[in-house]
Amino acid sequence: MNPPDQRMANAFDPGTLASLPAREQALIRRRQQALGQAYRLFYQQPLHLLRGEGVWLYDAAGQPYLDVYNNVASVGHSHPQVVQAIARQAATLNTHTRYLDEGIVDYAERLLATLAMPGHQAMFTCTGSEANDLALRLASNFTGGQGVIVTAHAYHGVTSSVAACSPAFGEGVALGPNVRTVPTPDSYRGVAGEDVATRFTHDVQAAIADLQRHGLRPAALLVDTLFTSDGVFADPPGFLAGAVDAIHAAGGLFIADEVQAGFARSGSHFWGFQRHGVQPDIVTMGKPMGNGHPLAGLAARADIIDAFGSRVRYFNTFGGNPVSCAAGMAVLEVIEQEGLQHNAHVTGAYLKAGLQALAGKHELIGDVRGAGFFLGVELVNDRQGKQPATAAASRVVNALRERRILLSATGPAGNILKLRPQLPFAREHADLLLDALDAVLAAR
Numbered sequence: 210m211n212p213p214d215q216r217m218a219n220a221f222d223p224g225t226l227a228s229l230p231a232r233e234q235a236l237i238r239r240r241q242q243a244l245g246q247a248y249r250l251f252y253q254q255p256l257h258l259l260r261g262e263g264v265w266l267y268d269a270a271g272q273p274y275l276d277v278y279n280n281v282a283s284v285g286h287s288h289p290q291v292v293q294a295i296a297r298q299a300a301t302l303n304t305h306t307r308y309l310d311e312g313i314v315d316y317a318e319r320l321l322a323t324l325a326m327p328g329h330q331a332m333f334t335c336t337g338s339e340a341n342d343l344a345l346r347l348a349s350n351f352t353g354g355q356g357v358i359v360t361a362h363a364y365h366g367v368t369s370s371v372a373a374c375s376p377a378f379g380e381g382v383a384l385g386p387n388v389r390t391v392p393t394p395d396s397y398r399g400v401a402g403e404d405v406a407t408r409f410t411h412d413v414q415a416a417i418a419d420l421q422r423h424g425l426r427p428a429a430l431l432v433d434t435l436f437t438s439d440g441v442f443a444d445p446p447g448f449l450a451g452a453v454d455a456i457h458a459a460g461g462l463f464i465a466d467e468v469q470a471g472f473a474r475s476g477s478h479f480w481g482f483q484r485h486g487v488q489p490d491i492v493t494m495g496k497p498m499g500n501g502h503p504l505a506g507l508a509a510r511a512d513i514i515d516a517f518g519s520r521v522r523y524f525n526t527f528g529g530n531p532v533s534c535a536a537g538m539a540v541l542e543v544i545e546q547e548g549l550q551h552n553a554h555v556t557g558a559y560l561k562a563g564l565q566a567l568a569g570k571h572e573l574i575g576d577v578r579g580a581g582f583f584l585g586v587e588l589v590n591d592r593q594g595k596q597p598a599t600a601a602a603s604r605v606v607n608a609l610r611e612r613r614i615l616l617s618a619t620g621p622a623g624n625i626l627k628l629r630p631q632l633p634f635a636r637e638h639a640d641l642l643l644d645a646l647d648a649v650l651a652a653r
């Protein structure tokens with residue numbers, strides 16, 4: 210079996226297999242045999258989950274786990290309205306986009322209305338990776354360029370072209386010769402005296418100049434609008450604006466990757482880019498879009514889609530099928546009916562304030578940041594030097610798992626606790642988490 214994966218925070222160490230109960234050992238061995246070396250498991254004690262409901266997951270023994278991590282079943286695990294919408298449509302008809310279907314048009318109209326950018330049109334895929342891949346094709350077709358700018362620890366997906374724009378993979382995957390990275394817009398470790406917006410704008414301008422020096426025309430600035438794999442950076446609102454102007458001035462497009470930040474997660478806004486008051490040319494989306502059903506896609510300016518569509522026939526066998534659209538529509542309805550964006554805003558603020566109070570008690574917490582229900586808690590060995598507390602983060606994540614609270618860690622050093630609860634997460638759940646985290650930090 211593989212050695213422990215140093216590049217992934219909180220990965221299971223196969224060396225400890227013998228310490229697990231016989232049933233889990235046997236399943237891990239079969240999994241390894243059937244699926245091979247590329248998959249990873251979370252936790253020193255991997256979890257075997259059988260059921261989910263709302264903000265809770267249940268293991269094989271029926272024990273509940275508070276899910277503070279999974280940004281896919283975002284309106285709640287097994288939400289009945291989404292389950293019924295999927296089941297009803299699956300029992301009626303499932304085809305593809307080459308037949309007339311009202312569902313996809315209804316859904317596209319409703320989805321586009323959330324963006325409040327008249328003139329954008331929707332295209333559907335099955336994964337966020339495919340959405341970003343398609344966005345890059347649209348961008349290079351429209352601009353005639355190939356150059357792509359991403360942040361230093363970005364993750365945009367698994368196809369060859371987007372993996373080549375994902376430095377978060379590390380040495381295992383080479384960045385494309387057309388790709389330039391810019392430093393993370395880091396509000397915690399930034400250069401003294403320089404604000405995040407000014408620095409980020411300069412860095413993007415420098416990357417544009419470097420592309421041009423190498424004879425590459427810039428096609429796109431592609432960013433995850435909450436910078437989640439870079440370590441969760443949401444503030445100050447508006448800091449993206451100068452960089453967006455810079456890519457436009459160079460003839461490139463701004464692609465907002467909303468796979469993590471979208472669908473009401475940031476609380477104050479439905480989409481992460483709205484926090485920055487910018488207008489993306491292309492918005493890519495996925496993860497929570499179908500609450501677990503594989504639905505993803507993009508919205509792009511009509512002229513960008515026209516330029517592509519006049520040359521290319523787009524067909525994605527499963528993308529935008531009637532069952533997927535029914536799932537997507539149900540997700541939008543639930544977010545609205547249950548007031549989930551408002552909940553992410555107010556309960557997210559409550560959770561963040563609780564985490565800040567813990568920072569007042571525990572030296573290990575260097576910074577608390579994020580927006581709505583996407584929060585990062587950066588653990589450091591010393592607050593002066595801000596040295597990443599990677600091992601401590603792993604201990605905290607595993608200790609919380611022992612208390613049946615699920616979260617993970619992110620960032621280049623894996624020292625930033627990543628909190629992404631389901632959107633119906635309530636104050637009582639935040640209190641459970643805060644109490645457990647307080648106890649775990651006190652017990653170190």
Ligand code: PMP
Binds near residue numbers: 336339365496505
């Ligand atoms: N973009 C971002 C910001 C992501 O976090 C991810 C998935 N973690 C992707 C794209 C790729 O999405 P998928 O796994 O659905 O292909």
